[in-house]
Amino acid sequence: MIVLAGPSGSGKSRLAERLGRSRGWPTLRLDDFYRDGDEPDLPRIADGANAGLVDWDHPGSWHCDDAVAAIRALCEQGRTEVPEYSIAQSRRTGTQSLDLGGARVFCAEGIFADEVVERCRAEGLLEAAYCITQHPLVTFVRRLTRDLRERRKPPLVLVRRGWALLRAQRRVVRRAVQVGCRVATGDRAHAELTGRAGGGSSHVLAG
Template identity: 50%
Template sequence: MAPSPSLSPGSGEAVIRVVLLTGPSGSGKSSLAARTGLPVLQLDDFYKEGDDPSLPRLPDGSGTDWDSPSSWDAAAALAAIAELASSGTAEVPVYDIATSSRTGVRRLGLGQAPAFVAEGIFAADIADACRELGLLADALCLRGRPTTTFRRRLVRDLREGRKSVPVLLRRGWRLMRAERGIVARQERLGAYACEGPEALARITAAGVRGAHVPGLRTVTG
């Protein structure tokens, strides 16, 4: 478990802010993040390893539930975001989804960028924590047609050999049926749901200002 970030709200230490970009698997997060021109932290690299005893199981017992937030190390991801925000550089893991394991580490540097993007399916789960630390520029959830997301996800996962074909098909159908509920949950966690063009415009605004985007929702309760 990673140590808790040392930043405190209002401390004035963090000068770089983060845009959290979430959405269902296959919604186009990585592609959109790359188009922003901002540095990108891949939150999928903070998955737990396959032999971690705390990993959640699917209800039918067929394997690990990699779509549960419990399969992800939120504390380590938040610590990396806080370090990037305060120092402009951080050592982050490199994760191989096909083998469900961390294969190394790399140093991510932000250069002179006034903001950066942290993208992944669990990004909204740390939106409140980032907000409390004064790090949050915006939190966005990509929204689209479930059938389009299904096709995009399957093509990507087959191309990258992420898991076996039967596993990918079972997961794909399950996620397609659950997609609207996934987006609704991310909205409850504080992410603004929108399509790609609007998300890109908001991220561009955050990158230009390096600050909070007007209209960013604060969710309470």
């Protein structure tokens, strides 16, 4: 498994799609393991303009154990059932089968992807882990544009959340580095993973 962690809007999904086209690597969307919004013990934002709302950027809003179980099944069996999640509705809407189709490598991407790194490394499931990042203002604009287009939440909530995430981006990157993620732009990570970076890379994999 290749982990693609990093701030929301940094380009993780875009990179996973590029690797799917160029290398044939399937993608496990870790954001589909969010908890339903009506669960009573979800973490809440404590202060600021969004105080009282569910804190969807807190790892407690996410099913880490379920995500690791899906990763383990993909590595051992090549297929698994994964949830379908609607961010706009804040709930699971169904399930779908993810089959690697014989691929030796797959990507796992999401804002909580760094949460699985240490566990998967200990189980021998991890090939490489990246924290995808770019300038915070670029991330802010791309994230807000995406979230408004997909109507993920009310516009005012998205703007306020986006501003809070911009200020928290360094902390998110620092956390990913602490568990062993390599910091890179999407272009740099793609070059390394496909063997196009100058001098080669220890993470270059066979097709």
